[in-house]
Structure formats: C-alpha cells, structure tokens
Amino acid sequence: MLIYSKHITPRLQYIVQFFSKELGVEEWQLTNDAVAFNNYPGAKINYSHTVFDAPCLSIIPQGLLEQTGIKQQNILVKRSSNIPVFFCNESLVGFDLFAASFYLLSRYEEYLPFEPDRYGRFPAVQSLAFKNGFLKKPLIHYWMELLKKELLRIFPAYAFRQSSFLFVPTYDIDMAWSYKHKGILRNGMNFLKEAISLQFAAFSRRFKVLTGREKDPFDQFGWLNHLHEQYHLNPYYFFLVAERTGKNDKNIPPAHPAMKSLIADHAIRYPVGLHPSWQSNKSSAILKKEKATLASITGAPVTTSRQHFLKLNLPGTYRNLLEAGIGFDCTMGYADENGFRASAATPFYWYDLEKETATSLLIFPFCFMEATSIFYKKETPAEALTDLRQLYNEVKQINGFFSMIWHNHSFSDEGVYAGWKAMYEQFIATNTLQDQLIDPLR
Known part of the structure; x- marks a missing residue:
C-alpha cells in the first residue's frame, strides 16, 4: 500500500503505521512524490487535495495531521451507514478517518482543559465518545472496515492481514x-473501632480469621x-x-x-x-x-x-x-x-x-x-x-x-x-x- 501526502508529518506517520499494523500484510509506505505515486501499480491512497488520473482511494485531509501543538478542534459527530463519524468532508469514505482516528487514539481531548474527578482523572462523561454514544464501541475498528470495503472495491486483489481474537x-x-498479615497495631485499632461502633459481626469475623478458624x-x-x-x-x-x-x-x-x-x-x-x-x-x-x-x-x-x-x-x-x-x-x-x-x-x-x-x-x-x-x-x-x-x-x-x-x-x-x-x-x-x-x- 502506497499513501501520498504533500505533508508527511509525525502525526501522519504514526496513524499510518497503526493502520498498517492492523490491516497490512506488508508495511504501508508514505510518499510525497506525486509522479511516483501516480505510476505506482499497486493499491494506493491519496491523502491530499490533489487529483490523480490513476485509480486510488481519495481521503481529503481535514488538517489535524498537518498541525502542531494542541488546540480546541471543531468536532461535529454525524452518522454514516449508522456509524458515528466526524471530520466529515467529500472523501470517498465520507470523512477524514486518519485524522479522526488520530484524535481518538492519541487521547487528544485529554490534553485540552477539562474538569477532573475527585482523583484528578479525566472522566469518561466528559469524553467525545460518551457524549456521542459510542463509548461501548471500538469505533476505530468500524472505520477500518469502511476503509477495507472501499479499498477492495477499487483494488479487489489486495490482501489484508487477518487478526485473531x-x-x-x-x-x-x-x-x-x-485481616491477615496486617500486624498487631493495625488489627488492634480495627478491633477497637468495631467494638466501639458495635460492629459485632465484623469483630467476630476478624477474630475467627486471625485465630485460624476461618479463611x-x-x-x-x-x-x-x-x-x-x-x-x-x-x-x-x-x-x-x-x-x-x-x-x-x-x-x-x-x-x-x-x-x-x-x-x-x-x-x-x-x-x-x-x-x-x-x-x-x-x-x-x-x-x-x-x-x-x-x-x-x-x-x-x-x-x-x-x-x-x-x-x-x-x-x-x-x-x-x-x-x-x-x-x-x-x-x-x-x-x-x-x-x-x-x-x-x-x-x-x-x-x-x-x-x-x-x-x-x-x-x-x-x-x-x-x-x-x-x-x-x-x-x-x-x-x-x-x-x-x-x-x-x-x-x-x-x-x-x-x-x-x-x-x-x-x-x-x-x-x-x-x-x-x-x-x-x-x-x-x-x-x-x-x-x-x-x-x-x-
């Protein structure tokens, strides 16, 4: 698989490598040589606004993979064939799936300002996936299936890697x-707390475990x-x-x-x-x-x-x-x-x-x-x-x-x-x- 882009950035290299690992029998290659891409006889993806005469799958860049730094992204989640998508455009698959996959996989949103939970963590309820109802779906894999379908339509002989569960x-x-192995001090203090608070069942359980009568x-x-x-x-x-x-x-x-x-x-x-x-x-x-x-x-x-x-x-x-x-x-x-x-x-x-x-x-x-x-x-x-x-x-x-x-x-x-x-x-x-x-x- 050969992928053309005018701008070969670290972000693009990363997400192409991920797709290559998941889908490719051989490693996918990137090029910014338009002539070499146009003459390439095998399966290929055009990740640019350039139009080529040779058959290829065209994905129009949304721009995220060409950027550096972290900034708020304008994201509107829609549905295509009942699958949530964003960064929608005129690509054959309907959206920039490379940029969308990178956004999710890199956890881009977790670098943006958010309201942490009581342990200082990024909560699921603030995520794009939760807010748009796809948290229970491994969405990127659905997108990979869309990509495979379109590539096979153009290049029916292309072989994809078969994964295993x-x-x-x-x-x-x-x-x-x-109860066990916590030392005399810790167990003694807990015995005292349970006695003072009248937790007789807990007191009895602790005693039985520590004396070997219960596991x-x-x-x-x-x-x-x-x-x-x-x-x-x-x-x-x-x-x-x-x-x-x-x-x-x-x-x-x-x-x-x-x-x-x-x-x-x-x-x-x-x-x-x-x-x-x-x-x-x-x-x-x-x-x-x-x-x-x-x-x-x-x-x-x-x-x-x-x-x-x-x-x-x-x-x-x-x-x-x-x-x-x-x-x-x-x-x-x-x-x-x-x-x-x-x-x-x-x-x-x-x-x-x-x-x-x-x-x-x-x-x-x-x-x-x-x-x-x-x-x-x-x-x-x-x-x-x-x-x-x-x-x-x-x-x-x-x-x-x-x-x-x-x-x-x-x-x-x-x-x-x-x-x-x-x-x-x-x-x-x-x-x-x-x-x-x-x-x-x-």
Whole structure:
C-alpha cells in the first residue's frame, strides 16, 4: 500500500503505521512524490487535495495531521451507514478517518482543559465518545472496515492481514488480605473501632480469621488458580508494592514474608506486572523503587504496569513510566464508565502530543472493570454481566484484544461483593475461549 501526502508529518506517520499494523500484510509506505505515486501499480491512497488520473482511494485531509501543538478542534459527530463519524468532508469514505482516528487514539481531548474527578482523572462523561454514544464501541475498528470495503472495491486483489481474537483477564492486587498479615497495631485499632461502633459481626469475623478458624475473605487466589487451569486461561496480575501504607495504598508491605511468598508464587505461574502506588504518581523515585522491589521478589525484569486507581494524567504519567523502563501499560480505560477509552480494542503505541513524537510505550487497553459496575454504576451482578458480555462480543466480532480488570477482594462474596464471584465464574464458563490463549504481553 502506497499513501501520498504533500505533508508527511509525525502525526501522519504514526496513524499510518497503526493502520498498517492492523490491516497490512506488508508495511504501508508514505510518499510525497506525486509522479511516483501516480505510476505506482499497486493499491494506493491519496491523502491530499490533489487529483490523480490513476485509480486510488481519495481521503481529503481535514488538517489535524498537518498541525502542531494542541488546540480546541471543531468536532461535529454525524452518522454514516449508522456509524458515528466526524471530520466529515467529500472523501470517498465520507470523512477524514486518519485524522479522526488520530484524535481518538492519541487521547487528544485529554490534553485540552477539562474538569477532573475527585482523583484528578479525566472522566469518561466528559469524553467525545460518551457524549456521542459510542463509548461501548471500538469505533476505530468500524472505520477500518469502511476503509477495507472501499479499498477492495477499487483494488479487489489486495490482501489484508487477518487478526485473531485475544482474551486476557487481569487482576489488581492492592488489598491481598482483609485481616491477615496486617500486624498487631493495625488489627488492634480495627478491633477497637468495631467494638466501639458495635460492629459485632465484623469483630467476630476478624477474630475467627486471625485465630485460624476461618479463611481470610480476600484470599481468593487458590480459587482463581483453579479457574484458570480449568479454562486454560493465562491471566496477568498487577501487584501494589508500596513500602508505606496510606489512605489510598493499603496493601501489605512488600517486605512481609507472606506478601513476598504470594508474589513469588504468582510469578512462577503467571505474568506479573507493577501496580504503581498512589504515592508513585507524583514521584519518579518512588516508582523506580517499587519497580526494583517487585523485580527483586519475582527475580525477573518488570516491564508492565497499571496505575493504581487508574491514575493516568497525560503526558506526565506515561513519560514517568518510560523513564522508569516500563515498556507496556494497561491503564487505558475509565473508572466511571465501562467502554473503550481510546475507541480501540487492540494494543497501540502512545503518541506524545506535546513532543509530537511516537514513543516505544505500548498501550494495552481494557474495557471493563468490576469496580466501575459496583461503585460507579451501582449495577447488580446480572446487570453487569449483560454489559460485560456486550463488550466481549464487540471485541470478538472484530477479532480484537479483550481485557478486563478484577480485584481479588471482589470475589469475597460478602457485603457489596455478594454475587460477583458467581457472576465472574458464569462469564468465564460461557463466554471465553476453551483452548489455550496467546498472551500478547509476554
């Protein structure tokens, strides 16, 4: 595939490389040589206002990919063949799909002024996708199908790459145990609080767990291991290893023998990544130390992460990860809504808009988190299961990458978590592949 443009910019190179990776059997090439383009005998796309005699698919540039800097864009979302589109013009596909895809994939809107939520994050409800009803759709893949259809109409012999559906369940372990291994002081203070507030059931439960009469309700690791073996799943685990506990970092310290043993055991069985603490989001030194701590426990380099509380602020968070030697990140999703934050269901490289350059940080998006359904949407397990299946089927239909987030404490089956363990097992049993799945993060 040869693509002509008068202006070959970093933005255009980035988005063409993305489309090439997703659709091309061979790498797509860019040229600003009009004569060479006109004489090229193969499939080609004219991304310019120039008119050529030779057959080609014409896409008229909207202008975003020729710009530098970040400025408010005039976006009006319309529907074409019942698919949301914007940057509409006289292109054969009806809009500048390269510029529109770049806008969504680069998370352009997150660099513009916005009203952050209480954790300082960009909320889903302020996104273009939520406001225009396409958050539940991996929209860029729908656009790729439009592009394929038009190219095949002009170049029926052109061969596209065939993708495969991938499913990777992931778990954030930020509270490994509810009662155990928290020390005499922490448990003593909690005993006192429960007694003063007359929480006799909680007091009794804590006592039974600490005296070995009951299993800690957050210790669901054996059950998960059995589930993974039964359905041949290869999940990813992200461990919080903050040295100091705090309001937002409540895990057992990594120096504790029980925590070390838990992490080491999982590192033998599964891929393990870092769950950078809340504290590390504002300190690259803490981030690097936590990465080194996890590596020392697992005995292997740590290259993958997902932010605690999904605390993602562009471009700072991603720059810190790159500086710390992280090559893969799995934070791309929302806390307040389930869906496709970047409108994509496939891994993609992060583009640093402020520096106008593609980076080596590979982003693995997720589209469902159980905490979103429980705490933000206030859904029942049955309602969340319907949403989860819809998202799963969306990704499976396009042979994309499906990832979701769960927490071990959500399987405790008590309080607000009652019924979620059974819901998860039902989903795994009826909606996942029954053979060994490829792990794209390894």
